[in-house]
Amino acid sequence: MDLMESIRQNFIDEDRWKYLFDGLMTTLLITLFAVLIGLALGFLVAIIRSTHLKTGKLTILDFFCKIYLAVIRGTPVVVQLLITYFVIFGSVDISKVLVAILAFGINSGAYVAEIVRGGIMSIDNGQFEAGRSLGLNYRQTMQRIIMPQALKTVLPALANEAIVLLKETSVAGYIAIADLTKGGDIIRSQTFSPFLPLISVALIYLVIVLFLTHMTGKLERRLAANDRR
Amino acid sequence: MIDVKGLRKTFGDQEILKGIDAHIEKGEKIVIIGPSGSGKSTFIRCLNLMEIPTAGTITFDGKDITHLNSKEINMVRQRMGMVFQHFNLFPHLTVKKNITLAPVMLGLMSKEEASKKADELLERVGLPDKANEYPKQLSGGQKQRVAIARSLAMNPEVMLFDEPTSALDPEMVGEVLLLMKQLAEDGMTMVVVTHEMGFAREVASRVLFMADGNILEENTPDRFFTNPKNQRLKDFLSKVIS
Numbered sequence A: 001m002d003l004m005e006s007i008r009q010n011f012i013d014e015d016r017w018k019y020l021f022d023g024l025m026t027t028l029l030i031t032l033f034a035v036l037i038g039l040a041l042g043f044l045v046a047i048i049r050s051t052h053l054k055t056g057k058l059t060i061l062d063f064f065c066k067i068y069l070a071v072i073r074g075t076p077v078v079v080q081l082l083i084t085y086f087v088i089f090g091s092v093d094i095s096k097v098l099v100a101i102l103a104f105g106i107n108s109g110a111y112v113a114e115i116v117r118g119g120i121m122s123i124d125n126g127q128f129e130a131g132r133s134l135g136l137n138y139r140q141t142m143q144r145i146i147m148p149q150a151l152k153t154v155l156p157a158l159a160n161e162a163i164v165l166l167k168e169t170s171v172a173g174y175i176a177i178a179d180l181t182k183g184g185d186i187i188r189s190q191t192f193s194p195f196l197p198l199i200s201v202a203l204i205y206l207v208i209v210l211f212l213t214h215m216t217g218k219l220e221r222r223l224a225a226n227d228r229r
Numbered sequence B: 001m002i003d004v005k006g007l008r009k010t011f012g013d014q015e016i017l018k019g020i021d022a023h024i025e026k027g028e029k030i031v032i033i034g035p036s037g038s039g040k041s042t043f044i045r046c047l048n049l050m051e052i053p054t055a056g057t058i059t060f061d062g063k064d065i066t067h068l069n070s071k072e073i074n075m076v077r078q079r080m081g082m083v084f085q086h087f088n089l090f091p092h093l094t095v096k097k098n099i100t101l102a103p104v105m106l107g108l109m110s111k112e113e114a115s116k117k118a119d120e121l122l123e124r125v126g127l128p129d130k131a132n133e134y135p136k137q138l139s140g141g142q143k144q145r146v147a148i149a150r151s152l153a154m155n156p157e158v159m160l161f162d163e164p165t166s167a168l169d170p171e172m173v174g175e176v177l178l179l180m181k182q183l184a185e186d187g188m189t190m191v192v193v194t195h196e197m198g199f200a201r202e203v204a205s206r207v208l209f210m211a212d213g214n215i216l217e218e219n220t221p222d223r224f225f226t227n228p229k230n231q232r233l234k235d236f237l238s239k240v241i242s
Ligand SMILES: Nc1ncnc2c1ncn2[C@@H]1O[C@H](COP(=O)(O)OP(=O)(O)O)[C@@H](O)[C@H]1O
Pocket: B011, B016, B034, B035, B036, B037, B038, B039, B040, B041, B042, B043
């Protein structure tokens, strides 16, 4: 079978390219919203944990955050996805994509939390003291002095976390979501030719990741230039 | 203005301040000297409650400030400026923003008022052309002058200095001391921890010698330096004045 024939069979016949296209849209949708949830959750957890470290307050919340971090980072994301779908939402009629967004978002939140907490703790304590010595309260000091600096230092790492998450969503097929990976696999199972569908899937991921990495690099260089100012 | 009685501070099981008594009058310039680790920073940081005393009282303007809630603590800090050894300017903000941030955020001035005040202060510290630069672009001495301006923007009643020139290259010490001298002449109440004996001699109304968490000697600079009584002070002075 020559290449043209194979392309026709895998992508054109029965509009099979749509598995890839729709799958890609699903992958991007899950990633985008999971990133947003991860950021919100991660920042919340990071602020609770660093507030606890700096002031000794929020002990109970900090305890729950620690459990969350240990559980999420100590178990595989696929298992978390399966549990979210079959156990937590097992008896609820809910969109699988929504379940995936939640599961991946909650997963990503743990990694974001550690990145952001590292960023906050990396800011010299003198910054905090200068703010407090002027009479600013804890929240004002965090908002206007610590977080802007911390955010800047962690931005590249956060972008990287989003890239990692994009690739991790490829296990969404475990709960029968037709994401990009699953799309390629469906084509493979219909045409019995694994090469083109799977290589195409890989290439699509690669192109997106390379693009995002390129943008992250650009961002990093701009931040560095800002620093030299 | 500030009255310290029996001030103690412990970290863990280490007692760093062992019952300090001190009195600071309005307009006075108190210079604190003493070996490293003797508790000078801890003492000065207790005055604006950056450290909470373990025991004893600090009275500020007739009011005991050792048992305040955090809101009241913030109010006290607004009235006391603090200048740090490492300047601690906010690197993500311009010089002017460094100065205007607190008064605007705390609702003490409008943006316009704060901006005008910042211009005046930058003029006063000799850096009128640096308003829109970032701390990174300044020399150490310039940074410390901006840090002083930032504190002054709050119109403090007292200024606390914790080794303000110790992190500076020698050639930049003079400009900061000069500014502090001018501040003293303008009548500011000042508490200064420093190793600059010349400054102590010239500017201090009283000099305190701290060692091991105690004030061992306290006198006018004249008597303090020419006729020290405490043996540890004598040893200390013979080492630092060579
Ligand atoms: N936050 C803290 N926690 C524990 N120990 C501290 C703390 N701050 C200061 N110390 C200790 O208190 C002692 C006195 O410190 P400090 O007041 O900075 O002395 P000085 O300013 O005279 O050099 C030092 O031994 C220091 O290690």
